[in-house]
Amino acid sequence: MLVLSRKKGETIVIQDQIEVTILSVEGDTVRVGISAPPHIDIFRKEIYLSIQEANRESAVPQPANFEALMHRLRGNQKK
Template identity: 50%
Template sequence: MLVLSRYRDESIIIGDDVVVTVVDVRGDRVRLGIQAPPHISVHRREIYDAIAKEKESGNDAVQQSAAQNQGGSVQQGAPTNPVDPPLGFNSFGTLPR
């Protein structure tokens, strides 16, 4: 496992098209912003595990419902321009202070 230290408003790049930015740090909680192309699903671990469990049982309808009800899954939409920063971010990929 690669372990990195980042300050607020700093990012890491995964591959060529996934950007993870530290949006906020409060106590022991960290808020991350994730920009990814539409073909890459982004889930919290507990949502991913629930989806995997449902796939094993073959119940796709329940998996989609669980993800929507818990609000922890995001299917990224395609940006209008691949180099556009996510909403609220400036051209450097950071949030304005």
């Protein structure tokens, strides 16, 4: 992990496309502004992890739906 110190108003540039600017520092809270191309998704980590979990859950076949699909497929094979 790269660790950098920045002051309010200072910016970090990542691969010519992403700029991270320190907007304010108040106690333990740092406000960060991020400028990036529209094709780059930016999420808070807790939101990113929630999205990953939802994707994993949706990828697991639901037993009732899976059985219904298999029944339909078997029915089509007999014709």
